Amino acid sequence: MSRKQVKGEYIETDTGNKVARKAILIGTQHIMLGGKTVIQAEAMIRGDLARTAQVPSSSGAAPGSNTAVAIGRYCFLSKGCCLRPPGRIYKGSFTYLPLRLGDHVFIGEGTVVQAATVGSHVHIGQKVVVGEFAIIKDYVRVLDGSVIPANMVIPSFSIVAGQPARIVGEVPEGGHEAFELRELYKSVGNNPQPLPV
Amino acid sequence: MASFTPYTYIQCPCHDTTTTTTTTSQSRPAEDAPSPTSPHSSDDDDDDHNFDPRAPRSNYSLYPLEYLLWCDVCHQIRCPRCVAEELVTIYCPNCLFEVASSSLKTEGNRCTRSCFQCPICIGPLAVQSLESAPEPSLLSADNANTATTPAGPWILSCSYCNWNSSEIGVKFDKPQGIFAQLQKLRHGEDSHSKHAVGGDTSPTKTDSVAATMKARFSAMRSFYSAQNAIANPSSGLGDYGFSSPGALSRIMSIYSGNNAGSHKQKSKGTMTREADSASEGFRALDLDDSSAVSQLRRDGWDSTVIGDQAKSQVEEGARFAEELWPIPYLLRTKRSKRCPVCRHIISKPESKVANTRFRMRLVANTTIPSISIKPFNPPPALLKPLQPVQYLLTFRNPLFDEVKVTLATPATTPGRFASRVTVLCPQFQMDPSTESGMYLVDDALKDDNKDIQGRRRRGTEGGTHQAEAGKIWERGHNWVTIVVEVVPASLSLEAPPALLRKEGEPEPDLSPLKEDEDVLEIPMFVRLEWEGDVSHDQMSTSTGKEKDAREKKELAYWCTIGIGRISQE
Numbered sequence: 152m153s154r155k156q157v158k159g160e161y162i163e164t165d166t167g168n169k170v171a172r173k174a175i176l177i178g179t180q181h182i183m184l185g186g187k188t189v190i191q192a193e194a195m196i197r198g199d200l201a202r203t204a205q206v207p208s209s210s211g212a213a214p215g216s217n218t219a220v221a222i223g224r225y226c227f228l229s230k231g232c233c234l235r236p237p238g239r240i241y242k243g244s245f246t247y248l249p250l251r252l253g254d255h256v257f258i259g260e261g262t263v264v265q266a267a268t269v270g271s272h273v274h275i276g277q278k279v280v281v282g283e284f285a286i287i288k289d290y291v292r293v294l295d296g297s298v299i300p301a302n303m304v305i306p307s308f309s310i311v312a313g314q315p316a317r318i319v320g321e322v323p324e325g326g327h328e329a330f331e332l333r334e335l336y337k338s339v340g341n342n343p344q345p346l347p348v
Numbered sequence: 349m350a351s352f353t354p355y356t357y358i359q360c361p362c363h364d365t366t367t368t369t370t371t372t373s374q375s376r377p378a379e380d381a382p383s384p385t386s387p388h389s390s391d392d393d394d395d396d397h398n399f400d401p402r403a404p405r406s407n408y409s410l411y412p413l414e415y416l417l418w419c420d421v422c423h424q425i426r427c428p429r430c431v432a433e434e435l436v437t438i439y440c441p442n443c444l445f446e447v448a449s450s451s452l453k454t455e456g457n458r459c460t461r462s463c464f465q466c467p468i469c470i471g472p473l474a475v476q477s478l479e480s481a482p483e484p485s486l487l488s489a490d491n492a493n494t495a496t497t498p499a500g501p502w503i504l505s506c507s508y509c510n511w512n513s514s515e516i517g518v519k520f521d522k523p524q525g526i527f528a529q530l531q532k533l534r535h536g537e538d539s540h541s542k543h544a545v546g547g548d549t550s551p552t553k554t555d556s557v558a559a560t561m562k563a564r565f566s567a568m569r570s571f572y573s574a575q576n577a578i579a580n581p582s583s584g585l586g587d588y589g590f591s592s593p594g595a596l597s598r599i600m601s602i603y604s605g606n607n608a609g610s611h612k613q614k615s616k617g618t619m620t621r622e623a624d625s626a627s628e629g630f631r632a633l634d635l636d637d638s639s640a641v642s643q644l645r646r647d648g649w650d651s652t653v654i655g656d657q658a659k660s661q662v663e664e665g666a667r668f669a670e671e672l673w674p675i676p677y678l679l680r681t682k683r684s685k686r687c688p689v690c691r692h693i694i695s696k697p698e699s700k701v702a703n704t705r706f707r708m709r710l711v712a713n714t715t716i717p718s719i720s721i722k723p724f725n726p727p728p729a730l731l732k733p734l735q736p737v738q739y740l741l742t743f744r745n746p747l748f749d750e751v752k753v754t755l756a757t758p759a760t761t762p763g764r765f766a767s768r769v770t771v772l773c774p775q776f777q778m779d780p781s782t783e784s785g786m787y788l789v790d791d792a793l794k795d796d797n798k799d800i801q802g803r804r805r806r807g808t809e810g811g812t813h814q815a816e817a818g819k820i821w822e823r824g825h826n827w828v829t830i831v832v833e834v835v836p837a838s839l840s841l842e843a844p845p846a847l848l849r850k851e852g853e854p855e856p857d858l859s860p861l862k863e864d865e866d867v868l869e870i871p872m873f874v875r876l877e878w879e880g881d882v883s884h885d886q887m888s889t890s891t892g893k894e895k896d897a898r899e900k901k902e903l904a905y906w907c908t909i910g911i912g913r914i915s916q917e
């Protein structure tokens with residue numbers, strides 16, 4: 152990450168990522184950011200939990216790379232959230248598997264995500280726990296305080312809440328645009344723009 | 349008290365069946381007819397009737413903007429209540445496999461792949477080997493590889509509450525085809541082939557042949573169709589059952605007595621009888637609860653099910669936790685929506701489960717402005733009675749045309765507690781939304797925009813920060829902010845002095861505060877006028893000349909704006 156500005160709360164990278172100086176990124180060589188992603192203070196990404204056993208991946212990332220956490224564009228990681236790759240026993244030994252986020256993924260304050268994949272246009276509220284190997288598809292809204300059990304699959308256009316989480320509603324047709332995070336991206340950083348009214 | 353988020357709900361025109369039914373052949377049942385108490389005089393002039401957001405009926409037609417659809421042909425708002433839905437795709441929410449509607453009829457509305465929910469907590473169940481450490485084999489990518497690892501009995505287990513199927517004595521021989529294995533274990537469906545499943549099925553599970561609703565229903569149906577065949581041998585109903593339309597018409601002809609030639613056909617001798625054995629689907633109610641009582645005594649409340657658990661079971665009647673079975677996932681659907689009036693499709697998703705695009709998605713928020721509410725000053729948690737407060741309402745125009753907005757509110761809010769409402773600027777123009785490349789233009793002009801906004805602000809306010817009647821508060825490239833002043837009502841109820849009450853006037857309602865009666869809600873009538881492209885049917889491909897044609901357009905609707913809660917002091 153090349154530093155453009157020396158001062159300010161955020162480090163802004165060439166690809167437009169805004170990473171708070173107080174963000175906790177561990178094992179940065181295993182973390183992939185797609186660009187234009189905001190990582191707020193005290194947000195933690197556990198890149199150090201990279202895959203240890205060699206899984207013959209048919210559905211996989213580029214060979215040779217060992218990405219632990221892959222994040223798309225226009226994602227927003229709020230204060231104090233944590234992205235942690237899920238792990239399990241594979242062929243007798245324990246290994247972590249990568250955690251992938253799509254584009255326009257919002258993760259609320261104090262939320263822990265251990266999913267296998269989170270699709271694009273997903274809003275995860277505050278104080279949510281996304282269990283290991285959960286799969287969240289596109290256009291999903293997870294309400295505050297939900298606990299998504301391990302291995303749960305959440306189909307597109309679901310509104311999810313509860314402990315354990317269940318589908319409580321459908322994202323209405325007119326609600327798709329609300330997942331866009333471009334404006335929110337502009338509203339933080341070292342020279343933030345006001346959110347449109 | 350929880351914090352209050354201001355809201356705007358918009359009323360769909362389907363609340364008023366008097367106007368929709370007269371203009372169309374809408375097949376809405378009579379339950380929607382106006383209640384006898386509602387005034388009928390408003391038929392000729394519907395702008396005249398005041399809208400009460402608190403009326404019990406209003407609940408059914410008020411929606412947040414994003415829930416509303418838009419019919420291009422009728423040029424009107426449509427809501428989830430009035431649109432006609434059609435199934436596009438049926439799929440399992442867990443494995444995301446599509447289910448053909450034909451197999452829905454035979455297999456039922458639940459996933460028959462190995463998708464189960466925990467009967468205790470409804471979390472997803474995963475197949476696990478009893479022998480080795482937990483292995484979530486549901487990960488599709490690795491499914492093929494897991495076979496190399498452990499053998500032995502398999503169970504379904506819940507990672508959320510740690511329930512597993514061995515608690516009800518259910519183990520599987522192989523990790524595939526769990527649904528069929530479970531079906532066999534539970535109902536012993538094909539009894540001739542001795543199920544090769546692990547031997548420890550408790551006797552209570554296997555002796556209940558035909559105990560399932562489905563099995564009993566089919567037994568009963570075959571019994572009664574046989575009975576019918578005996579009763580009416582000539583009609584040949586036995587061949588068809590009741591499901592074929594031919595049989596139905598034959599039944600109709602029997603009952604309408606058109607076949608006059610065959611009089612006295614039903615002789616007394618061929619009386620039908622009722623089902624009376626288990627093979628005919630008959631089941632006597634077991635009135636002996638002593639075993640249940642003794643079990644309850646032995647195991648206590650912890651062994652019983654709670655209402656939600658019993659309700660989410662496929663078979664009804666579970667009373668103890670050991671009678672709870674894994675729940676196959678209920679299938680979900682993708683649906684298209686039609687306008688109830690003109691029958692045009694206004695929303696249609698792509699049929700593939702994984703495809704989130706829409707072939708058609710006409711939503712109301714591309715036509716009608718969004719309204720956001722902000723208090724003028726950072727507000728106290730609750731509104732103080734009788735103290736005027738000002739709110740900023742921001743209208744954002746989604747259209748590419750300039751829109752003239754006219755607002756109207758009743759002077760006081762309806763209901764027992766009448767708060768006073770004043771819209772300081774009830775009429776204004778909104779500039780058009782920018783062209784489709786909005787974001788790019790936005791970015792480039794950001795700084796310019798700011799200047800313009802600043803200038804306009806000063807221009808309209810003349811340097812002061814005082815809200816003025818008849819003037820816009822602030823304006824941006826496609827939005828306008830206006831000020832609304834409210835004087836919250838006092839929530840204390842005092843009977844007016846008896847002397848002041850006129851004879852025959854109804855007794856004032858002094859009952860205690862009802863739920864949400866302390867919420868200050870403003871009914872607001874919004875009228876939009878603009879000049880837009882001539883609307884044409886979805887099919888017509890207009891020539892260039894027609895494209896340029898403009899016409900005056902107008903839309904009016906009620907909405908309700910929730911401002912805040914009034915303090916109860």
Ligand SMILES: [Zn+2]
Pocket residue numbers: 360361362363409425426427428429430431
């Ligand atoms: Zn409606």
Ligand SMILES: [Zn+2]
Pocket residue numbers: 440441442443444445459460461462463677
């Ligand atoms: Zn399934």
Ligand SMILES: [Zn+2]
Pocket residue numbers: 466467468469470471506507508509510511
């Ligand atoms: Zn459970």
Ligand SMILES: [Zn+2]
Pocket residue numbers: 419420421422423687688689690691692
């Ligand atoms: Zn229509």
